[in-house]
Amino acid sequence: METTAEATGTDTDVCVAPPEGELRRPDGRDNYTISEVVAFTGLSAHTLRWYERIGLMPHIDRSHTGQRRYNNGDLDWLGLVGKLRLTGMPVADMVRYAEMVRAGDHTYRERFELLEATRRDVRERIAELQDTLAVLDRKIAFYGDAGRALASERA
Amino acid sequence: METTAEATGTDTDVCVAPPEGELRRPDGRDNYTISEVVAFTGLSAHTLRWYERIGLMPHIDRSHTGQRRYNNGDLDWLGLVGKLRLTGMPVADMVRYAEMVRAGDHTYRERFELLEATRRDVRERIAELQDTLAVLDRKIAFYGDAGRALASERA
DNA sequence: GGCTTGCCTGGAGCGCACTCCAAGGTTTTA
DNA sequence: TAAAACCTTGGAGTGCGCTCCAGGCAAGCC
Structure with a gap:
Protein backbone atom coordinates (compact mmCIF):
# COMPACT_ATOMS: atom_id res chain seq x y z
CA MET A 1 0.00 0.00 0.00
CA GLY A 104 8.50 2.53 -2.58
CA ASP A 105 9.17 4.21 0.72
CA HIS A 106 12.71 3.00 1.17
CA THR A 107 13.85 5.42 -1.53
CA TYR A 108 12.81 8.50 0.44
CA ARG A 109 16.32 9.51 1.36
CA GLU A 110 17.54 9.16 -2.22
CA ARG A 111 14.63 11.16 -3.61
CA PHE A 112 15.23 13.82 -1.03
CA GLU A 113 18.84 14.09 -2.08
CA LEU A 114 17.99 14.24 -5.75
CA LEU A 115 15.53 17.05 -5.08
CA GLU A 116 18.07 18.94 -3.04
CA ALA A 117 20.67 18.60 -5.75
CA THR A 118 18.12 19.85 -8.24
CA ARG A 119 17.34 22.80 -6.03
CA ARG A 120 21.01 23.68 -5.90
CA ASP A 121 21.14 23.53 -9.70
CA VAL A 122 18.11 25.74 -10.03
CA ARG A 123 19.55 28.33 -7.68
CA GLU A 124 22.77 28.33 -9.63
CA ARG A 125 20.91 28.69 -12.90
CA ILE A 126 18.93 31.61 -11.54
CA ALA A 127 22.17 33.28 -10.49
CA GLU A 128 23.62 32.74 -13.96
CA LEU A 129 20.55 34.21 -15.56
CA GLN A 130 20.65 37.24 -13.30
CA ASP A 131 24.25 37.70 -14.32
CA THR A 132 23.22 37.48 -17.94
CA LEU A 133 20.44 39.95 -17.28
CA ALA A 134 23.01 42.42 -15.99
CA VAL A 135 25.04 41.97 -19.17
CA LEU A 136 21.96 42.52 -21.28
CA ASP A 137 21.01 45.61 -19.30
CA ARG A 138 24.41 47.13 -19.90
CA LYS A 139 24.35 46.24 -23.56
CA ILE A 140 20.87 47.60 -24.02
CA ALA A 141 21.82 50.82 -22.29
CA PHE A 142 24.77 51.06 -24.64
CA TYR A 143 22.59 50.55 -27.67
CA GLY A 144 20.13 53.11 -26.37
CA ASP A 145 22.91 55.68 -26.07
CA ALA A 146 24.40 54.79 -29.42
CA GLY A 147 20.98 55.03 -31.03
CA ARG A 148 20.47 58.47 -29.57
CA ALA A 149 23.98 59.53 -30.61
CA LEU A 150 23.37 58.36 -34.15
CA ALA A 151 20.05 60.13 -34.26
CA SER A 152 21.57 63.44 -33.14
CA GLU A 153 24.44 63.07 -35.62
CA ARG A 154 21.87 62.79 -38.35
CA ALA A 155 19.97 65.78 -37.04
CA MET B 1 35.02 52.34 -40.29
CA GLY B 104 27.04 47.70 -39.77
CA ASP B 105 25.54 50.62 -37.94
CA HIS B 106 22.19 50.65 -39.71
CA THR B 107 21.21 47.51 -37.81
CA TYR B 108 21.37 49.22 -34.40
CA ARG B 109 17.64 49.41 -33.96
CA GLU B 110 17.16 45.76 -34.88
CA ARG B 111 19.92 44.62 -32.54
CA PHE B 112 18.46 46.72 -29.78
CA GLU B 113 15.11 45.07 -30.28
CA LEU B 114 16.57 41.60 -30.34
CA LEU B 115 18.40 42.30 -27.09
CA GLU B 116 15.27 43.65 -25.48
CA ALA B 117 13.29 40.59 -26.54
CA THR B 118 16.02 38.42 -25.13
CA ARG B 119 15.92 40.33 -21.87
CA ARG B 120 12.19 39.73 -21.65
CA ASP B 121 12.76 36.02 -22.21
CA VAL B 122 15.43 35.91 -19.54
CA ARG B 123 13.19 37.66 -17.03
CA GLU B 124 10.41 35.21 -17.81
CA ARG B 125 12.74 32.27 -17.44
CA ILE B 126 13.95 33.56 -14.08
CA ALA B 127 10.34 33.83 -12.94
CA GLU B 128 9.67 30.27 -14.07
CA LEU B 129 12.68 29.02 -12.24
CA GLN B 130 11.69 30.83 -9.07
CA ASP B 131 8.32 29.19 -9.36
CA THR B 132 9.99 25.85 -9.75
CA LEU B 133 12.16 26.63 -6.78
CA ALA B 134 9.03 27.14 -4.69
CA VAL B 135 7.72 23.76 -5.80
CA LEU B 136 11.00 22.12 -4.92
CA ASP B 137 11.06 23.80 -1.53
CA ARG B 138 7.62 22.47 -0.71
CA LYS B 139 8.48 19.01 -1.93
CA ILE B 140 11.73 18.95 -0.03
CA ALA B 141 9.95 20.08 3.13
CA PHE B 142 7.47 17.27 2.60
CA TYR B 143 10.22 14.70 2.20
CA GLY B 144 11.94 16.05 5.26
CA ASP B 145 8.76 15.56 7.30
CA ALA B 146 8.06 12.15 5.82
CA GLY B 147 11.62 11.10 6.50
CA ARG B 148 11.31 12.16 10.12
CA ALA B 149 7.92 10.44 10.38
CA LEU B 150 9.34 7.22 8.97
CA ALA B 151 12.32 7.42 11.28
CA SER B 152 10.12 7.84 14.34
CA GLU B 153 7.88 4.98 13.21
CA ARG B 154 10.88 2.75 13.10
CA ALA B 155 12.06 3.95 16.52
C1' DG C 1 65.68 12.44 -39.96
C1' DG C 2 62.16 10.94 -37.12
C1' DC C 3 58.88 11.78 -33.41
C1' DT C 4 55.53 14.43 -30.99
C1' DT C 5 52.40 18.05 -30.58
C1' DG C 6 49.24 21.23 -32.34
C1' DC C 7 46.56 22.80 -35.86
C1' DC C 8 43.92 22.48 -40.39
C1' DT C 9 39.69 20.77 -43.40
C1' DG C 10 35.10 18.70 -44.91
C1' DG C 11 32.04 15.66 -43.64
C1' DA C 12 30.04 12.02 -40.87
C1' DG C 13 28.10 10.70 -36.34
C1' DC C 14 25.87 11.28 -31.87
C1' DG C 15 22.60 12.11 -27.91
C1' DC C 16 18.65 14.23 -26.61
C1' DA C 17 13.87 15.16 -26.69
C1' DC C 18 10.71 14.80 -29.13
C1' DT C 19 7.79 14.16 -33.63
C1' DC C 20 5.77 11.73 -37.09
C1' DC C 21 4.20 7.64 -39.86
C1' DA C 22 1.44 3.68 -41.23
C1' DA C 23 -2.02 0.79 -40.37
C1' DG C 24 -5.67 -0.20 -37.80
C1' DG C 25 -9.49 -0.12 -34.01
C1' DT C 26 -13.12 3.05 -31.42
C1' DT C 27 -16.19 6.72 -30.48
C1' DT C 28 -18.90 10.58 -31.68
C1' DT C 29 -21.60 13.30 -34.75
C1' DA C 30 -24.98 14.02 -38.50
C1' DT D 1 -25.23 3.89 -40.79
C1' DA D 2 -21.64 6.31 -42.59
C1' DA D 3 -18.29 9.73 -42.13
C1' DA D 4 -15.28 12.24 -39.15
C1' DA D 5 -12.68 12.53 -35.19
C1' DC D 6 -9.97 10.21 -31.91
C1' DC D 7 -7.28 6.56 -30.07
C1' DT D 8 -3.82 2.51 -30.42
C1' DT D 9 1.01 0.48 -31.60
C1' DG D 10 6.12 -0.09 -32.94
C1' DG D 11 9.35 1.99 -35.25
C1' DA D 12 11.41 5.50 -38.13
C1' DG D 13 12.61 10.43 -38.68
C1' DT D 14 13.89 15.29 -37.21
C1' DG D 15 16.38 19.35 -35.43
C1' DC D 16 19.67 21.03 -32.49
C1' DG D 17 24.16 21.54 -30.73
C1' DC D 18 27.74 19.78 -30.71
C1' DT D 19 31.50 15.91 -31.30
C1' DC D 20 34.45 13.15 -33.68
C1' DC D 21 37.10 11.22 -37.65
C1' DA D 22 40.43 10.81 -41.36
C1' DG D 23 43.97 12.63 -43.63
C1' DG D 24 47.28 16.10 -43.84
C1' DC D 25 50.43 20.34 -42.85
C1' DA D 26 53.81 22.87 -39.73
C1' DA D 27 56.84 23.60 -35.89
C1' DG D 28 59.80 22.08 -32.00
C1' DC D 29 62.89 18.68 -30.05
C1' DC D 30 66.44 14.59 -29.61
Whole structure:
Protein backbone atom coordinates (compact mmCIF):
# COMPACT_ATOMS: atom_id res chain seq x y z
CA MET A 1 0.00 0.00 0.00
CA GLU A 2 1.24 3.42 -0.98
CA THR A 3 1.39 6.06 1.70
CA THR A 4 2.56 9.23 0.02
CA ALA A 5 1.11 12.19 -1.79
CA GLU A 6 3.57 11.34 -4.50
CA ALA A 7 1.96 8.01 -5.05
CA THR A 8 -1.68 8.89 -4.73
CA GLY A 9 -1.73 12.48 -5.82
CA THR A 10 -4.91 12.98 -3.84
CA ASP A 11 -3.60 14.33 -0.55
CA THR A 12 -3.71 18.01 0.15
CA ASP A 13 -1.33 19.70 -2.17
CA VAL A 14 2.08 19.05 -0.77
CA CYS A 15 3.09 17.83 -4.16
CA VAL A 16 2.76 20.27 -6.99
CA ALA A 17 1.21 23.68 -7.37
CA PRO A 18 -1.94 23.77 -9.47
CA PRO A 19 -1.31 24.52 -13.13
CA GLU A 20 -1.21 28.14 -14.24
CA GLY A 21 -0.55 28.35 -17.95
CA GLU A 22 -2.48 26.01 -20.13
CA LEU A 23 -6.06 25.28 -19.19
CA ARG A 24 -7.54 25.10 -15.74
CA ARG A 25 -8.31 21.56 -14.70
CA PRO A 26 -11.97 21.12 -13.70
CA ASP A 27 -12.58 20.01 -10.13
CA GLY A 28 -14.63 16.95 -9.39
CA ARG A 29 -13.27 14.85 -12.18
CA ASP A 30 -10.64 12.17 -12.04
CA ASN A 31 -10.68 10.70 -15.50
CA TYR A 32 -9.29 12.35 -18.61
CA THR A 33 -8.60 11.27 -22.18
CA ILE A 34 -5.21 11.88 -23.68
CA SER A 35 -6.46 14.87 -25.64
CA GLU A 36 -7.76 16.47 -22.48
CA VAL A 37 -4.36 16.00 -20.92
CA VAL A 38 -2.86 17.60 -24.01
CA ALA A 39 -5.08 20.61 -23.39
CA PHE A 40 -4.12 20.80 -19.73
CA THR A 41 -0.40 20.31 -20.08
CA GLY A 42 0.50 21.69 -23.48
CA LEU A 43 2.41 18.49 -24.19
CA SER A 44 1.62 16.56 -27.36
CA ALA A 45 -0.11 13.18 -27.23
CA HIS A 46 3.03 11.75 -28.80
CA THR A 47 5.06 13.09 -25.94
CA LEU A 48 2.64 11.74 -23.35
CA ARG A 49 2.86 8.25 -24.85
CA TRP A 50 6.60 8.57 -25.14
CA TYR A 51 6.87 9.56 -21.47
CA GLU A 52 5.01 6.39 -20.63
CA ARG A 53 7.20 4.20 -22.82
CA ILE A 54 10.41 5.46 -21.26
CA GLY A 55 9.12 4.89 -17.74
CA LEU A 56 8.58 8.50 -16.76
CA MET A 57 4.93 7.93 -15.88
CA PRO A 58 3.23 5.84 -13.22
CA HIS A 59 0.87 3.16 -14.48
CA ILE A 60 -1.87 4.89 -16.45
CA ASP A 61 -5.38 3.43 -16.30
CA ARG A 62 -7.03 2.22 -19.48
CA SER A 63 -10.64 2.19 -20.60
CA HIS A 64 -12.19 -1.20 -21.40
CA THR A 65 -11.03 -0.72 -25.01
CA GLY A 66 -7.49 0.11 -24.07
CA GLN A 67 -7.53 3.90 -24.30
CA ARG A 68 -5.61 5.85 -21.71
CA ARG A 69 -7.51 7.41 -18.85
CA TYR A 70 -5.43 9.84 -16.81
CA ASN A 71 -6.39 10.82 -13.27
CA ASN A 72 -5.63 13.88 -11.15
CA GLY A 73 -2.58 12.25 -9.66
CA ASP A 74 -1.18 11.72 -13.14
CA LEU A 75 -1.81 15.37 -13.93
CA ASP A 76 -0.05 16.42 -10.73
CA TRP A 77 2.90 14.29 -11.72
CA LEU A 78 2.96 15.87 -15.18
CA GLY A 79 2.95 19.24 -13.47
CA LEU A 80 6.07 18.34 -11.57
CA VAL A 81 7.68 16.92 -14.68
CA GLY A 82 6.90 20.17 -16.47
CA LYS A 83 8.59 22.18 -13.75
CA LEU A 84 11.64 19.96 -13.72
CA ARG A 85 11.82 20.17 -17.48
CA LEU A 86 12.07 23.95 -17.18
CA THR A 87 15.12 23.54 -15.02
CA GLY A 88 16.85 21.64 -17.81
CA MET A 89 16.91 18.41 -15.83
CA PRO A 90 17.54 15.56 -18.29
CA VAL A 91 14.56 13.31 -18.86
CA ALA A 92 16.71 10.36 -17.85
CA ASP A 93 17.08 11.85 -14.34
CA MET A 94 13.35 12.29 -14.07
CA VAL A 95 12.94 8.67 -15.04
CA ARG A 96 15.31 7.72 -12.22
CA TYR A 97 13.17 9.73 -9.85
CA ALA A 98 9.99 8.10 -11.15
CA GLU A 99 11.58 4.70 -10.64
CA MET A 100 12.37 5.60 -7.05
CA VAL A 101 8.79 6.63 -6.46
CA ARG A 102 7.59 3.32 -7.86
CA ALA A 103 10.15 1.43 -5.81
CA GLY A 104 8.50 2.53 -2.58
CA ASP A 105 9.17 4.21 0.72
CA HIS A 106 12.71 3.00 1.17
CA THR A 107 13.85 5.42 -1.53
CA TYR A 108 12.81 8.50 0.44
CA ARG A 109 16.32 9.51 1.36
CA GLU A 110 17.54 9.16 -2.22
CA ARG A 111 14.63 11.16 -3.61
CA PHE A 112 15.23 13.82 -1.03
CA GLU A 113 18.84 14.09 -2.08
CA LEU A 114 17.99 14.24 -5.75
CA LEU A 115 15.53 17.05 -5.08
CA GLU A 116 18.07 18.94 -3.04
CA ALA A 117 20.67 18.60 -5.75
CA THR A 118 18.12 19.85 -8.24
CA ARG A 119 17.34 22.80 -6.03
CA ARG A 120 21.01 23.68 -5.90
CA ASP A 121 21.14 23.53 -9.70
CA VAL A 122 18.11 25.74 -10.03
CA ARG A 123 19.55 28.33 -7.68
CA GLU A 124 22.77 28.33 -9.63
CA ARG A 125 20.91 28.69 -12.90
CA ILE A 126 18.93 31.61 -11.54
CA ALA A 127 22.17 33.28 -10.49
CA GLU A 128 23.62 32.74 -13.96
CA LEU A 129 20.55 34.21 -15.56
CA GLN A 130 20.65 37.24 -13.30
CA ASP A 131 24.25 37.70 -14.32
CA THR A 132 23.22 37.48 -17.94
CA LEU A 133 20.44 39.95 -17.28
CA ALA A 134 23.01 42.42 -15.99
CA VAL A 135 25.04 41.97 -19.17
CA LEU A 136 21.96 42.52 -21.28
CA ASP A 137 21.01 45.61 -19.30
CA ARG A 138 24.41 47.13 -19.90
CA LYS A 139 24.35 46.24 -23.56
CA ILE A 140 20.87 47.60 -24.02
CA ALA A 141 21.82 50.82 -22.29
CA PHE A 142 24.77 51.06 -24.64
CA TYR A 143 22.59 50.55 -27.67
CA GLY A 144 20.13 53.11 -26.37
CA ASP A 145 22.91 55.68 -26.07
CA ALA A 146 24.40 54.79 -29.42
CA GLY A 147 20.98 55.03 -31.03
CA ARG A 148 20.47 58.47 -29.57
CA ALA A 149 23.98 59.53 -30.61
CA LEU A 150 23.37 58.36 -34.15
CA ALA A 151 20.05 60.13 -34.26
CA SER A 152 21.57 63.44 -33.14
CA GLU A 153 24.44 63.07 -35.62
CA ARG A 154 21.87 62.79 -38.35
CA ALA A 155 19.97 65.78 -37.04
CA MET B 1 35.02 52.34 -40.29
CA GLU B 2 33.59 50.61 -37.27
CA THR B 3 32.54 52.75 -34.37
CA THR B 4 31.24 50.40 -31.73
CA ALA B 5 32.54 48.43 -28.82
CA GLU B 6 30.81 45.50 -30.44
CA ALA B 7 33.04 45.74 -33.42
CA THR B 8 36.36 46.57 -31.81
CA GLY B 9 36.05 44.97 -28.43
CA THR B 10 38.66 47.37 -27.14
CA ASP B 11 36.55 50.18 -25.72
CA THR B 12 35.93 50.43 -22.03
CA ASP B 13 33.76 47.58 -21.05
CA VAL B 14 30.31 48.52 -22.19
CA CYS B 15 30.12 45.22 -23.93
CA VAL B 16 30.60 42.14 -21.81
CA ALA B 17 31.63 41.53 -18.25
CA PRO B 18 35.06 39.97 -17.83
CA PRO B 19 35.02 36.19 -17.59
CA GLU B 20 34.59 34.60 -14.18
CA GLY B 21 34.58 30.85 -14.46
CA GLU B 22 37.25 29.32 -16.60
CA LEU B 23 40.64 30.92 -16.60
CA ARG B 24 41.47 34.55 -16.17
CA ARG B 25 42.55 36.13 -19.41
CA PRO B 26 46.01 37.78 -19.10
CA ASP B 27 46.12 41.51 -19.72
CA GLY B 28 48.44 42.97 -22.28
CA ARG B 29 47.96 40.28 -24.86
CA ASP B 30 45.80 40.32 -27.93
CA ASN B 31 46.70 37.13 -29.72
CA TYR B 32 45.68 33.65 -28.68
CA THR B 33 45.83 30.20 -30.22
CA ILE B 34 42.73 28.09 -30.37
CA SER B 35 43.87 25.96 -27.44
CA GLU B 36 44.30 29.06 -25.31
CA VAL B 37 40.78 30.09 -26.18
CA VAL B 38 39.64 26.61 -25.20
CA ALA B 39 41.22 27.19 -21.79
CA PHE B 40 39.60 30.62 -21.40
CA THR B 41 36.12 29.72 -22.55
CA GLY B 42 35.66 26.06 -21.71
CA LEU B 43 34.42 25.47 -25.25
CA SER B 44 36.06 22.76 -27.33
CA ALA B 45 38.23 23.58 -30.32
CA HIS B 46 35.67 21.73 -32.41
CA THR B 47 32.97 24.03 -31.18
CA LEU B 48 35.05 27.13 -31.81
CA ARG B 49 35.64 26.07 -35.42
CA TRP B 50 32.02 25.14 -35.79
CA TYR B 51 30.93 28.57 -34.49
CA GLU B 52 33.07 30.09 -37.19
CA ARG B 53 31.66 27.89 -39.93
CA ILE B 54 28.07 28.74 -39.10
CA GLY B 55 28.76 32.46 -39.07
CA LEU B 56 28.58 33.05 -35.35
CA MET B 57 32.05 34.56 -35.18
CA PRO B 58 33.53 37.71 -36.66
CA HIS B 59 36.46 37.22 -39.01
CA ILE B 60 39.23 35.50 -37.04
CA ASP B 61 42.82 36.39 -37.86
CA ARG B 62 45.19 33.71 -39.09
CA SER B 63 48.92 33.18 -38.60
CA HIS B 64 51.11 33.05 -41.71
CA THR B 65 50.56 29.28 -41.73
CA GLY B 66 46.80 29.54 -41.50
CA GLN B 67 46.29 28.89 -37.81
CA ARG B 68 43.63 30.86 -35.99
CA ARG B 69 44.73 33.78 -33.84
CA TYR B 70 41.96 35.09 -31.62
CA ASN B 71 42.11 38.59 -30.15
CA ASN B 72 40.51 40.13 -27.06
CA GLY B 73 37.52 41.30 -29.02
CA ASP B 74 36.90 37.75 -30.14
CA LEU B 75 37.09 36.58 -26.54
CA ASP B 76 34.64 39.30 -25.49
CA TRP B 77 32.29 38.12 -28.18
CA LEU B 78 32.61 34.53 -27.01
CA GLY B 79 31.80 35.78 -23.53
CA LEU B 80 28.56 37.27 -24.76
CA VAL B 81 27.77 34.14 -26.75
CA GLY B 82 28.33 32.10 -23.61
CA LYS B 83 25.90 34.25 -21.67
CA LEU B 84 23.28 34.08 -24.37
CA ARG B 85 23.74 30.34 -24.58
CA LEU B 86 22.87 30.11 -20.89
CA THR B 87 19.57 31.80 -21.62
CA GLY B 88 18.69 29.05 -24.06
CA MET B 89 18.78 31.39 -27.03
CA PRO B 90 19.05 29.25 -30.17
CA VAL B 91 22.39 29.45 -31.91
CA ALA B 92 20.59 30.48 -35.08
CA ASP B 93 19.37 33.66 -33.35
CA MET B 94 22.87 34.43 -32.21
CA VAL B 95 24.00 34.02 -35.80
CA ARG B 96 21.37 36.52 -36.88
CA TYR B 97 22.69 38.92 -34.29
CA ALA B 98 26.28 38.35 -35.45
CA GLU B 99 25.18 39.04 -39.01
CA MET B 100 23.62 42.32 -37.91
CA VAL B 101 26.83 43.33 -36.21
CA ARG B 102 28.77 42.58 -39.38
CA ALA B 103 26.19 44.42 -41.48
CA GLY B 104 27.04 47.70 -39.77
CA ASP B 105 25.54 50.62 -37.94
CA HIS B 106 22.19 50.65 -39.71
CA THR B 107 21.21 47.51 -37.81
CA TYR B 108 21.37 49.22 -34.40
CA ARG B 109 17.64 49.41 -33.96
CA GLU B 110 17.16 45.76 -34.88
CA ARG B 111 19.92 44.62 -32.54
CA PHE B 112 18.46 46.72 -29.78
CA GLU B 113 15.11 45.07 -30.28
CA LEU B 114 16.57 41.60 -30.34
CA LEU B 115 18.40 42.30 -27.09
CA GLU B 116 15.27 43.65 -25.48
CA ALA B 117 13.29 40.59 -26.54
CA THR B 118 16.02 38.42 -25.13
CA ARG B 119 15.92 40.33 -21.87
CA ARG B 120 12.19 39.73 -21.65
CA ASP B 121 12.76 36.02 -22.21
CA VAL B 122 15.43 35.91 -19.54
CA ARG B 123 13.19 37.66 -17.03
CA GLU B 124 10.41 35.21 -17.81
CA ARG B 125 12.74 32.27 -17.44
CA ILE B 126 13.95 33.56 -14.08
CA ALA B 127 10.34 33.83 -12.94
CA GLU B 128 9.67 30.27 -14.07
CA LEU B 129 12.68 29.02 -12.24
CA GLN B 130 11.69 30.83 -9.07
CA ASP B 131 8.32 29.19 -9.36
CA THR B 132 9.99 25.85 -9.75
CA LEU B 133 12.16 26.63 -6.78
CA ALA B 134 9.03 27.14 -4.69
CA VAL B 135 7.72 23.76 -5.80
CA LEU B 136 11.00 22.12 -4.92
CA ASP B 137 11.06 23.80 -1.53
CA ARG B 138 7.62 22.47 -0.71
CA LYS B 139 8.48 19.01 -1.93
CA ILE B 140 11.73 18.95 -0.03
CA ALA B 141 9.95 20.08 3.13
CA PHE B 142 7.47 17.27 2.60
CA TYR B 143 10.22 14.70 2.20
CA GLY B 144 11.94 16.05 5.26
CA ASP B 145 8.76 15.56 7.30
CA ALA B 146 8.06 12.15 5.82
CA GLY B 147 11.62 11.10 6.50
CA ARG B 148 11.31 12.16 10.12
CA ALA B 149 7.92 10.44 10.38
CA LEU B 150 9.34 7.22 8.97
CA ALA B 151 12.32 7.42 11.28
CA SER B 152 10.12 7.84 14.34
CA GLU B 153 7.88 4.98 13.21
CA ARG B 154 10.88 2.75 13.10
CA ALA B 155 12.06 3.95 16.52
C1' DG C 1 65.68 12.44 -39.96
C1' DG C 2 62.16 10.94 -37.12
C1' DC C 3 58.88 11.78 -33.41
C1' DT C 4 55.53 14.43 -30.99
C1' DT C 5 52.40 18.05 -30.58
C1' DG C 6 49.24 21.23 -32.34
C1' DC C 7 46.56 22.80 -35.86
C1' DC C 8 43.92 22.48 -40.39
C1' DT C 9 39.69 20.77 -43.40
C1' DG C 10 35.10 18.70 -44.91
C1' DG C 11 32.04 15.66 -43.64
C1' DA C 12 30.04 12.02 -40.87
C1' DG C 13 28.10 10.70 -36.34
C1' DC C 14 25.87 11.28 -31.87
C1' DG C 15 22.60 12.11 -27.91
C1' DC C 16 18.65 14.23 -26.61
C1' DA C 17 13.87 15.16 -26.69
C1' DC C 18 10.71 14.80 -29.13
C1' DT C 19 7.79 14.16 -33.63
C1' DC C 20 5.77 11.73 -37.09
C1' DC C 21 4.20 7.64 -39.86
C1' DA C 22 1.44 3.68 -41.23
C1' DA C 23 -2.02 0.79 -40.37
C1' DG C 24 -5.67 -0.20 -37.80
C1' DG C 25 -9.49 -0.12 -34.01
C1' DT C 26 -13.12 3.05 -31.42
C1' DT C 27 -16.19 6.72 -30.48
C1' DT C 28 -18.90 10.58 -31.68
C1' DT C 29 -21.60 13.30 -34.75
C1' DA C 30 -24.98 14.02 -38.50
C1' DT D 1 -25.23 3.89 -40.79
C1' DA D 2 -21.64 6.31 -42.59
C1' DA D 3 -18.29 9.73 -42.13
C1' DA D 4 -15.28 12.24 -39.15
C1' DA D 5 -12.68 12.53 -35.19
C1' DC D 6 -9.97 10.21 -31.91
C1' DC D 7 -7.28 6.56 -30.07
C1' DT D 8 -3.82 2.51 -30.42
C1' DT D 9 1.01 0.48 -31.60
C1' DG D 10 6.12 -0.09 -32.94
C1' DG D 11 9.35 1.99 -35.25
C1' DA D 12 11.41 5.50 -38.13
C1' DG D 13 12.61 10.43 -38.68
C1' DT D 14 13.89 15.29 -37.21
C1' DG D 15 16.38 19.35 -35.43
C1' DC D 16 19.67 21.03 -32.49
C1' DG D 17 24.16 21.54 -30.73
C1' DC D 18 27.74 19.78 -30.71
C1' DT D 19 31.50 15.91 -31.30
C1' DC D 20 34.45 13.15 -33.68
C1' DC D 21 37.10 11.22 -37.65
C1' DA D 22 40.43 10.81 -41.36
C1' DG D 23 43.97 12.63 -43.63
C1' DG D 24 47.28 16.10 -43.84
C1' DC D 25 50.43 20.34 -42.85
C1' DA D 26 53.81 22.87 -39.73
C1' DA D 27 56.84 23.60 -35.89
C1' DG D 28 59.80 22.08 -32.00
C1' DC D 29 62.89 18.68 -30.05
C1' DC D 30 66.44 14.59 -29.61
